[in-house]
Amino acid sequence: MYWAPVIAILFFAYALFSKRLSHSPITGPMIFTAAGVVVGLILDAQGATPQSMSLELRGSAVQTLLEGTLVIILFSDAAVINLAAVKRDSAALR
Numbered sequence: 001m002y003w004a005p006v007i008a009i010l011f012f013a014y015a016l017f018s019k020r021l022s023h024s025p026i027t028g029p030m031i032f033t034a035a036g037v038v039v040g041l042i043l044d045a046q047g048a049t050p051q052s053m054s055l056e057l058r059g060s061a062v063q064t065l066l067e068g069t070l071v072i073i074l075f076s077d078a079a080v081i082n083l084a085a086v087k088r089d090s091a092a093l094r
Contacts, residue, residue, distance in 0.1 A: 010035055028076045
């Protein structure tokens with residue numbers, strides 16, 4: 001199975017509902033972690049093992065996927081930071 005369309009649909013769906021989700025305790029990293037668990041369960045149900053998976057799911061492709069995921073999570077967390085609280089906290093440390 002090609003996972004690129006699945007990932008693209010997940011990003012698109014999150015973009016559609018991110019405004020509604022901003023008022024709930026559910027965050028983007030929670031959604032993408034749950035999606036990763038679901039993908040893992042699907043691969044496990046299909047009997048996939050590291051030896052049986054294609055080269056597309058191993059090596060540099062996995063590293064690229066993980067790095068991209070880290071970038072998205074860090075950017076989304078940084079995008080919602082409260083600058084007033086950061087300034088107040090940094091002033092308290094001085």
